[in-house]
Amino acid sequence: MSVADTRPAAAAPGGSDTSGRGSAFRSGTPEGDGVTVVEPLIFEHSRPGRRAVRFPSPSAAARQAAASQPRVPDPLRRRAAPRLPEVSELDLVRHFNRLSHLNFAIDLGFYPLGSCTMKYNPKVNEWAAHLPGFADSHPLDPAPLSQGxxxxxxxxxxxxKEVSGFAAVSLQPAAGAHGELTGMLMARAYHASRGEGEQRTTxxxxxSAHGTNPATASMVGYATVTIRSNERGGIDLQALxxxxxxxxAALxxxxxxxxxxxxxxxxxxxxxxxEAGALAYMDGANLNAILGRFRAGEAGFDLMHFxxxxxxxxxxxxxxxxxxxxGASDRMAPFLPTPLPLLEAGDPEEVRRNAWRGRSTPGGRFALEQPDARPTSIGKVRAFTGNFGTHVRAYAYIRSNGADGLRSVSNDAVLAANYLRVRLSDAYELPYDRICKHEVIFSGRRQKRANGVTTLDIAKALLDEGIHPPTIYFPLIVDEALMIEPTETESLETLERFVEVMHDIARRASQDPAALRASPRHTPVGRLDEAGAARRPDLRYRFPDGADSAPAGPTEP
Amino acid sequence: MTYSPHTDAERARMLEAIGVGSVDDLFDDVPPAVRATGFGLPPPLTEQEVRAELGRLAGRNRVPEISFLGAGVYRHLVPAVVGEVIGRSEFATAYTPYQPEVSQGTLQSIYEFQSLICELTGMEVASASHYDGATATAEAALMACRLTRRHRIVVSTGLNPEYRRVLRTYCSGPGVEIVEVPADLAEGGSGTTHADAARQALGDSIACLVAQQPNFYGQLEPMSELAEAAHGAGAQLVAVVEPVSLALLEPPGSYGADIVTAEGQPLGIPASFGGPYVGLMAARMDSVRQMPGRLVGATRDVRNQRGYVLTLQAREQHIRREKAASNICTNQALCALAATAYLIAVGPEGLREVAVAGTTQVRHIAAALEAAGLAERRFTGPYFAEVALRMPRATARREALLARGMVAGYPLERDEAALADTLLLAATELTTDDQVERLVDALQATP
Incomplete structure (x- = not known):
C-alpha cells in the first residue's frame, strides 16, 4: 500500500481513516486511552495559492537596469514550477510542532544509548551559537572581519590539545567518521612520505569496533584485518x-x-x-569516560578524533x-588538513592567559593558514573550516566546566555506569564482569533462552515506559547485546527508575513473554515493517495524478 | 558550572553499592605508565561569565554593513519560523532515529526533505543529508566510480575551488585520478565548460564528468550538452547545483544528470563562518544501492498505520562495515530540517521571488557599474545571481571599501591567475537599490 492511498481521508480535515494518520489527533492506543498526535505529510496540507513568507519585488529601477543585461536563455529555464507545498505559516508551525510530539529526545527523558553519550545539552551553548556576530559571519569574509x-x-x-595531549588539532572534520577518514588519509600521507606508501596496505x-572504522579503512583504499578480543573484553595482545x-599501516x-x-x-x-612501523589511531567516541585520566597523545597515540x-x-x-x-602527534601534525587557524601576531601564552580571564589581547591577530603553506597537508576534507556553530557550543561547554568540571563529568559518568552494572547484574547476564567505564554491556541471552524474549523485545518494552532503549545488538561480539550508557547528567532517581523498569521487564519476560513481544503499545506507531520498507522502497511522496505543477510564472530576467 | 545532578551523599551511596572506596578506584585499569600527568584547562565559569566570554568573541567579528560576497555561501533572509522549528528540543536533542516508534517526527520530516529535494532537482531519490556541498560532491564522484567500475573522473574548473580541493583529498585515498577540463577563461570567453573540451577529456576509463550550474563564476553552463558528452563516453554526469536557482533553472533531472549534489545552506541556514550546513544528494532509483548516506522510507506498522523507518541500510557502515558504500554515519539532520522548513515556508512562489530578486539585483549591479564606466563583465553570455566584473586595481579597491564596512565580492585571482583584477559579486533578495548605489559611489570615490 502506498502513501498516496491514504490521501482522500487525509484531505478531509478532522476526519479519520483506516491508516489512523489522516487527522491531527486520535485516541492513543488500541484500548482507547489518551490522545496521540497523528500528522499527514505536509504535501497533503497544500492548497494552491496559500502562502507563508513573502519577499519584496525588485524596484522598477532595478528591473530596468537589469533589462540591459543578458537574460537566462529559454532552453535553460524550468518549464514547470517545483511542486513545493503551499501552506500558511500556521499550517507549517502546527505541522512541525505535531511532528515534534512524535519524537523522543534527551530533553524529554532518559536516553541510555550506548556509545552515543546522550547527555544534557546546555542551553547557554545554543544562545552563544545564535549570536549575530557568529551566525552572520561569512566564511570568506576577510580575516580582519572574522577575528572573533x-x-x-x-x-x-x-x-x-590540552584535553588530549596532542601537539596539534584540526577542527575541520564534520563528524566522527569524517575525523576517521581524515586520520586514515593522514596515515597514508605519512607512510608515503617515508617511501612506504605502497608497502603498507592494511x-x-x-x-568490537564501530562499523565506521572498517568502512573508513576501505574508503582510503586499505584492507581491513579484524583482531579478536580476549576473554576479558580487551584486545588480544598476542593476536595483535x-x-x-x-x-x-595503522591500528x-x-x-x-x-x-x-x-x-x-x-x-x-x-x-x-x-615497533611494526605502524601508526596508532584512537577512536575518541568514548572520551567521556576518561577526561583528566588518560590523554591519548601523551600515551603515545599518533592520531585521535573527538x-x-x-x-x-x-x-x-x-x-x-x-x-x-x-588531534595529531608531532610527527603527524604536518599532514593535518589545511587551513588551520593561526595566531599570526601575539604571544600564544599571553593570548591564552587573557582569554581564560575573558580578555582580548591587544595586538593579537588571527588568520587562516594560506592554502599552499603546508605542502605535506592532505588538503581539505570539507569546505571552509568545519561546523563552526558546533565549535562555538563545544567551546562554551568546555569553558563552563573548566578542568574540575570536566574531571567530574568523567567521574560521574563512570560512577553511573558502574552503579547500573551492579544493580542490574542480578537480572541480566553480564558478559564481562569487571569495572566498566562510561557504559556497561549486558546480554539478553538469559531472557531469550528461558522465555523467548529477545533483546529487541526488551528494547521495545522500554519504549512503553518512556525510556529510550540502550544500543542493541552491538557490539557484534556479544550475543543479544544491550549497551547502556547513562552519562553523568542523569539523577539518581532516574537511574533508580531505570533499574526498577529493567527488573520489571525481566520479571515480565518470565511471566508474560507474549505481552513483551507485543510491545510497544503506547507509542505513536507500533513496530514497523522494516523488511517491507527495504523490499519496496518508498523514498518520496508521489503526487496524485493530475497534480502537475503550474507553469513557471514570469521569470524575468 | 557543571551539569551533574549528584550530591556528594548520592555519590557515596553509589560508590558503596559498587563496593569501592573512592571514584579513583574506578580508574585503576588505566596503566600507571600512561595516566594523564596534566589537565591544564582554565577554571569553570558561571553562565554570566560564559556569556561575557562568548559575547567578547562574537563582538570581535565585524559583520559588514554591505556585502556582495557569495562564492558558494549566500546571505538570505532566514524566516523566523525556520529558527522556531529547528529550535524545538524534540528535534534538536533527539538522536539518530534508530528506534522508529519514538522517532516519527524526525523520520517523517526527513521523508519530506527527500521528497522536496527530489521535486526541486527532478530526480528520483534523495539522501537524508551529507556534511556539506563539497563532501556530497566528492561522495558523488566516488559513487559514480562504483557504478561504472571506472577509476578516473573529469572535473570542470568551473566547479567551486573549495569543492575541487575536497574532491582531490577524497580521491587521493582510493587513488581515483582527476582530469581537469578548463572553463573558457580567455578574453571574450564565456567562462563556461565547452562540450568539445569535455568530450576530449572523457574516454572509456572515465567514471563521471563533474560540472556546476550556475558555475563558480556565476555563468550558465550548457548542461544538456555536457550530459550528452558524458553519456556518449559511458560516464555519468554529476551536476552540482544551487538550490534557489532551481526555482528558475531547468531541473538537472531534465537535462540528464545522473547524480545531483548541492550546498543546502541558501535554504534557511545562516552563513555561520562555514557551517554547519547541509550537503544535498539526489540520483536515479537504479543507482540507489550505491548511494551513500541514510535514507528514510515509508512503510506500515503492526496496526496498519503509515510510518517511516531508516531503510536500505545494507549500504551503510553499521551493517556492511568494510563493504559499505561510505563510512558516513552522523550527518546534518537538523540542517536538513531547516531546509525543509524553509522550502515549505517560502513555497513555490516565494522561492521564485528569492531567485528573481537575486538575478535582478546582480544585473542591476553589473549595469550600474558598466554605465558608470567602473567595471566590465569579464565573461560573455548569460549568468545567474553572481557576476564576474573586471575593474582596474580591483584588489586594492576592495581593500579600501572594506574600511567602509563593505565587502565588494570575492577576488577571483585568488584561485586563477588569469582572472586578475576580477571580482565575483553576488546578490540576493537582501541586496537593496541603496546598497547598489553605495557600491557605485564608493568605487567612484576610490579610483
Whole structure:
C-alpha cells in the first residue's frame, strides 16, 4: 500500500481513516486511552495559492537596469514550477510542532544509548551559537572581519590539545567518521612520505569496533584485518602482535572500547604497533569516560578524533550536525588538513592567559593558514573550516566546566555506569564482569533462552515506559547485546527508575513473554515493517495524478 | 558550572553499592605508565561569565554593513519560523532515529526533505543529508566510480575551488585520478565548460564528468550538452547545483544528470563562518544501492498505520562495515530540517521571488557599474545571481571599501591567475537599490 492511498481521508480535515494518520489527533492506543498526535505529510496540507513568507519585488529601477543585461536563455529555464507545498505559516508551525510530539529526545527523558553519550545539552551553548556576530559571519569574509571566529577556533584547538595531549588539532572534520577518514588519509600521507606508501596496505581493527572504522579503512583504499578480543573484553595482545607486520599501516582502536572497558594493556598495544612501523589511531567516541585520566597523545597515540557532539555536549539534532576534530602527534601534525587557524601576531601564552580571564589581547591577530603553506597537508576534507556553530557550543561547554568540571563529568559518568552494572547484574547476564567505564554491556541471552524474549523485545518494552532503549545488538561480539550508557547528567532517581523498569521487564519476560513481544503499545506507531520498507522502497511522496505543477510564472530576467 | 545532578551523599551511596572506596578506584585499569600527568584547562565559569566570554568573541567579528560576497555561501533572509522549528528540543536533542516508534517526527520530516529535494532537482531519490556541498560532491564522484567500475573522473574548473580541493583529498585515498577540463577563461570567453573540451577529456576509463550550474563564476553552463558528452563516453554526469536557482533553472533531472549534489545552506541556514550546513544528494532509483548516506522510507506498522523507518541500510557502515558504500554515519539532520522548513515556508512562489530578486539585483549591479564606466563583465553570455566584473586595481579597491564596512565580492585571482583584477559579486533578495548605489559611489570615490 502506498502513501498516496491514504490521501482522500487525509484531505478531509478532522476526519479519520483506516491508516489512523489522516487527522491531527486520535485516541492513543488500541484500548482507547489518551490522545496521540497523528500528522499527514505536509504535501497533503497544500492548497494552491496559500502562502507563508513573502519577499519584496525588485524596484522598477532595478528591473530596468537589469533589462540591459543578458537574460537566462529559454532552453535553460524550468518549464514547470517545483511542486513545493503551499501552506500558511500556521499550517507549517502546527505541522512541525505535531511532528515534534512524535519524537523522543534527551530533553524529554532518559536516553541510555550506548556509545552515543546522550547527555544534557546546555542551553547557554545554543544562545552563544545564535549570536549575530557568529551566525552572520561569512566564511570568506576577510580575516580582519572574522577575528572573533578565528580566535574561538584557535582557542578551542588549544583546549582540545590540552584535553588530549596532542601537539596539534584540526577542527575541520564534520563528524566522527569524517575525523576517521581524515586520520586514515593522514596515515597514508605519512607512510608515503617515508617511501612506504605502497608497502603498507592494511589497517587492523578489533572485532568490537564501530562499523565506521572498517568502512573508513576501505574508503582510503586499505584492507581491513579484524583482531579478536580476549576473554576479558580487551584486545588480544598476542593476536595483535601476530597480525602486525611490514604491511600494517595503522591500528584503529576505540578506547575505552565499545564493551565499555579501558584497554588495560594500552601501553603495550601502542608499543607493539610502533615497533611494526605502524601508526596508532584512537577512536575518541568514548572520551567521556576518561577526561583528566588518560590523554591519548601523551600515551603515545599518533592520531585521535573527538566527537564534539558526544563528549562536549553539542546536540545531536536527530542525527547531526556534529563535529569530529582530529588531534595529531608531532610527527603527524604536518599532514593535518589545511587551513588551520593561526595566531599570526601575539604571544600564544599571553593570548591564552587573557582569554581564560575573558580578555582580548591587544595586538593579537588571527588568520587562516594560506592554502599552499603546508605542502605535506592532505588538503581539505570539507569546505571552509568545519561546523563552526558546533565549535562555538563545544567551546562554551568546555569553558563552563573548566578542568574540575570536566574531571567530574568523567567521574560521574563512570560512577553511573558502574552503579547500573551492579544493580542490574542480578537480572541480566553480564558478559564481562569487571569495572566498566562510561557504559556497561549486558546480554539478553538469559531472557531469550528461558522465555523467548529477545533483546529487541526488551528494547521495545522500554519504549512503553518512556525510556529510550540502550544500543542493541552491538557490539557484534556479544550475543543479544544491550549497551547502556547513562552519562553523568542523569539523577539518581532516574537511574533508580531505570533499574526498577529493567527488573520489571525481566520479571515480565518470565511471566508474560507474549505481552513483551507485543510491545510497544503506547507509542505513536507500533513496530514497523522494516523488511517491507527495504523490499519496496518508498523514498518520496508521489503526487496524485493530475497534480502537475503550474507553469513557471514570469521569470524575468 | 557543571551539569551533574549528584550530591556528594548520592555519590557515596553509589560508590558503596559498587563496593569501592573512592571514584579513583574506578580508574585503576588505566596503566600507571600512561595516566594523564596534566589537565591544564582554565577554571569553570558561571553562565554570566560564559556569556561575557562568548559575547567578547562574537563582538570581535565585524559583520559588514554591505556585502556582495557569495562564492558558494549566500546571505538570505532566514524566516523566523525556520529558527522556531529547528529550535524545538524534540528535534534538536533527539538522536539518530534508530528506534522508529519514538522517532516519527524526525523520520517523517526527513521523508519530506527527500521528497522536496527530489521535486526541486527532478530526480528520483534523495539522501537524508551529507556534511556539506563539497563532501556530497566528492561522495558523488566516488559513487559514480562504483557504478561504472571506472577509476578516473573529469572535473570542470568551473566547479567551486573549495569543492575541487575536497574532491582531490577524497580521491587521493582510493587513488581515483582527476582530469581537469578548463572553463573558457580567455578574453571574450564565456567562462563556461565547452562540450568539445569535455568530450576530449572523457574516454572509456572515465567514471563521471563533474560540472556546476550556475558555475563558480556565476555563468550558465550548457548542461544538456555536457550530459550528452558524458553519456556518449559511458560516464555519468554529476551536476552540482544551487538550490534557489532551481526555482528558475531547468531541473538537472531534465537535462540528464545522473547524480545531483548541492550546498543546502541558501535554504534557511545562516552563513555561520562555514557551517554547519547541509550537503544535498539526489540520483536515479537504479543507482540507489550505491548511494551513500541514510535514507528514510515509508512503510506500515503492526496496526496498519503509515510510518517511516531508516531503510536500505545494507549500504551503510553499521551493517556492511568494510563493504559499505561510505563510512558516513552522523550527518546534518537538523540542517536538513531547516531546509525543509524553509522550502515549505517560502513555497513555490516565494522561492521564485528569492531567485528573481537575486538575478535582478546582480544585473542591476553589473549595469550600474558598466554605465558608470567602473567595471566590465569579464565573461560573455548569460549568468545567474553572481557576476564576474573586471575593474582596474580591483584588489586594492576592495581593500579600501572594506574600511567602509563593505565587502565588494570575492577576488577571483585568488584561485586563477588569469582572472586578475576580477571580482565575483553576488546578490540576493537582501541586496537593496541603496546598497547598489553605495557600491557605485564608493568605487567612484576610490579610483
Amino acid at each position: 571566529s578565528l580566535e574561538l577556533q584557535w582557542l578551542l584547538a588549544e583546549l582540545l 589497517v587492523l581493527v578489533p572485532d 602482535r601476530e597480525a602486525l607486520g611490514p604491511e600494517t 584503529m582502536i576505540t578506547n575505552p572500547s565499545t564493551l565499555g572497558i579501558f584497554e588495560d594493556q594500552i601501553d603495550q598495544v601502542i608499543a607493539a604497533v610502533h 566527537n564534539l557532539h558526544k563528549t562536549f555536549s553539542t546536540p545531536h539534532g536527530g542525527g547531526g550536525p556534529g563535529a569530529g576534530p582530529v
